[in-house]
Amino acid sequence: MDRKSMALASVMALTPVLMATPIMTYAATSAAQKVIKQSDKAQGFINFYFQNSSGELFLEANRLNEPFLLISSLPHGVGSNDIGLDRGQLGQTRMVQFERHGPYILLKQLNTFYRASSDNPAEQLAVKEAFAESVLWRGKVVEGKTPLVAVNDLMINDLHGVSQRLADTKQGSYTLDKSRSVILPQGVKSFEQNADVDVLLTFNSAKAGEFVKQVTPDGKFVSVRMRYSFVALPEAGYQPRAYQPMSGYLSDEYFDYSAPIDSPVSKQYLLRHRLEKVTPGIAPSEVVKPITYYLDPGVPEPIRSALLDGGRWWEEAFNEAGFINGFKLEILPEDADPQDIRYNMIQWVHRATRGWSYGASIKDPRTGEIIKGHVTLGSLRVKQDHLIARGLTAGWQDRDAAAEASMALALARIRQLSAHEIGHTLGLDHNFAASTNDNASVMDYPHPNITLKGDQVDISAPYVEGIGEWDKFTIAYGYGDKANADELVKQARTAGLRYIGETDSRSASASHAYASLWDNGNSAAAELTRLEQVRRKAIEQFNANALLQEQPLGELADVFVPIYLLTRFQVDAAAKWIGGSDYSYQQHGSAERWHYLSPKLQTEALSSLLALLSAESLAVPTEVTELLVPKAGNYRKTRESFDSGIGVLTDPIGMAEVMSRHVVSRILVPERLNRVNQGFMDDSEQLSVVSLIDKLLAKTLFQDLQRGQLLAVQMRVNTVVLDELLSSYHNDNTSAEVKAQLLARLTYAEKQLKRRSNRASNYQAAHFEWLLQGLAKGLESAEYRFIAKPLMMPPGSPI
DSSP, X not given: OOHHHHHHHHHHHHSOOOOOOOOXXXXXXXXXXXXXXXXXXXXXXXXXXXXXXXXXXXXXXXXXXXXXXXXXXXXXXXXXXXXXXXXXXXXXXXXXXXXXXXXXXXXXXXOOSEEOOSSOHHHHHHHHHHSOOEXXXXXXXXXXXXXXXXXXXXXXXXXXXXXXXXXXXXXXXXXXXGGGOEEOGGGOEEOSSEEEEEEEEXXXXXXOOHHHHHHSSSTTEEEEEEEEEEEOOOOTTXXXXXXXXXXXXXXXXXXXXXXXXXXXXXXXXXXXXXXXXXXXSSSOXXXXXXXXXXXXXTOOTTHHHHHHHHHTTHHHHHHHTTEETOEEEEEOOTXXXXXXXXXXXXXXXXXXXOOOOEEEEEEOTTTOEEEEEEEEEETTHHHHHHHHHHHHTTTOXXXXXXXXXXXXXXXXXXXXXXXXXXXXXXXXXXXXXXXXXXXXXXXSOOOOOOEEETTEEEOSSOSOOSOOHHHHHHHHHHHSOGGGHHHHHHHHHHTTOOOOOSTTTSSTTOOBTTOOSSOOSSOHHHHHHHHHHHHHHHHHTOOGGGSOTTOOGGGHHHHHHHHHTTTHHHHHHHHTTTTOEEOOOOOTTOOOOOEEOOHHHHHHHHHHHHHTTSHHHHOOOHHHHTTOOOOOTTOOOOTTSOOOSSTTSOOHHHHHHHHHHHHHHHHTOHHHHHHHHHHHHHOTTSOOHHHHHHHHHHHTTTXXXXXHHHHHHHHHHHHHHHHHHHHHHHOTTXXXXXXXXXXXXXXXXXXXXXXXXXXXXXHHHHHHHHHHHHHHHHHHOTTOOSSSSOOOOOOOOOO
């Protein structure tokens, strides 16, 4: 059986053919023909007929039992980062088919997860009959020579899940209002391999959601433009490639019930585009058709040029992998539709607040072949990068140089972001260990490289230019000759390239020591110590030069936020060294093992973190605090502003609370303490929970108290430390063994507090006595907290 026949047999296993033949009548034929004559036509992959007089859309029911893809998307978005319904957003990719049952047409979503890949029809049928399918819609046929079916109730339908998304983001109970929803005739199009229908859907609610109110004229009515895309399955010839954990790729999974007993039922394959050489083989060759991406022409300069520059970094990777001119990036033609399935897109998306960018794709659910890559870039992110740069260069005497450097940093980040998100749509996963390999991949989250040059903060080389060695490996592995794949993995491992993906990195409780977000350097501890020096210099030199020309002084406090919190992400990285492990994605039969980091490295990390809890590190100079005046006039605090415990005034002690809580909470993550304990039980040379807690208390609660603002900072830090110790003690994820050690150290702390209270001045004694009483309450009650409502840390991600 040839490939085309095998592909057809696989599809037929999912889609039984119905043999019923409709009976035509003269009257029915006349009704169908009348609709056709009165309608505007869009003919191609699907033939549509729109009747302007009634607003009805009809579909020609001539593609029965032929699987195709159905995708919903949002040509126009809601504009809220918190809600997430962005312009250009892709919905679920469904493999569906139309079926006729008597006078009805059904649109059925086929179950592609459970399969039988064998050639045995009975085996295929057994799997098909074992699992349910989903009927998405039913319509009645208008009989005739050209049978039609009205599809308004299919199209005016929330298949994208807008109302569910609004509910999930706590915006209230919005429901689809069909009386305010219409099919948009100008959005009904059909081409050779795809067809689109655009609808304007309105959702209403008796009470407007808070985020909805921010972005709509009337928050009780949310009207969004949604698109249904009907897409032909790709032509035969694409060769799926099995997923390998060290490949660095995203993957899809399915269950194959025809797998032999000695083979796993679960199968995974890489996600990637189809890319073929003119001359097949390992040798370099021109390609049959390049992977071409198109940039949204709505992107302004100089951002447009930066996005083009960064996206085109991938040309090098494909050329080195032997695919000459295998990747291209161009501006979208004026007459092209960015939602069209035929265009891989990079869209510039506006939201009310800054937020994440995304790399999504439409793929063939049978094979993992990427049909369309779609990048969403949040437009406000670049302004945050520029804001950070302005804060860092506020102390520069040469203001023209500062402005130039700030713009250069923002554009350098845009180049990296362009390459990163395109990488996802090429099939690549995050690699959050790449920053520890000399920034070997654009698929990491990069923190700007900030240094000191003499007495001045230096941002002259904030980001690495170009793709890294890991990126070159991934393209060669996924798109190159399959026979060379194993050798490429060996070469990557020999070169010392680390790869750790999403699930092992993002959580605060993740155990891998070298996989973090927004960090730098091979040594997390050394980099934290170095970056803290930069932070203190930036704080000391901070002034109103950081503002844009038209901004009032009250906005300066928001510019100060990322400067004060400059080390927040490196704190996360250093904390992962405590109880941290090192491992790679092992293969069957490998001699590799995982292990804890050495006691020396763990102790270095703990020391670097504890240094940040000193009053000198957390205090804000008075001359800086006095510049941070309240918001002026109609300006208001936002989520990007620091919380304050003293009203509208800037709260320097509140800042210390926020930063110290971040540090302490990361040290005392329950799973981290559990690992520290288990590591110590296996090796008494390792850091122990007792030693960790004693070092923490020695640097905070048991330090001699100072005067003035430093005293206030110390007292707030002491409170935070006990709060977080109690939180870990009562946490359900903290092991019984660790709870025993925590209880012992907290009991010891009670004794020390009594001694300190007895020999302190009245003011200081009151502090220790309050801590003592609160500690007793906290040990008894899991609900008790010293600070009932902790001040919130402003968002850091994304940068």
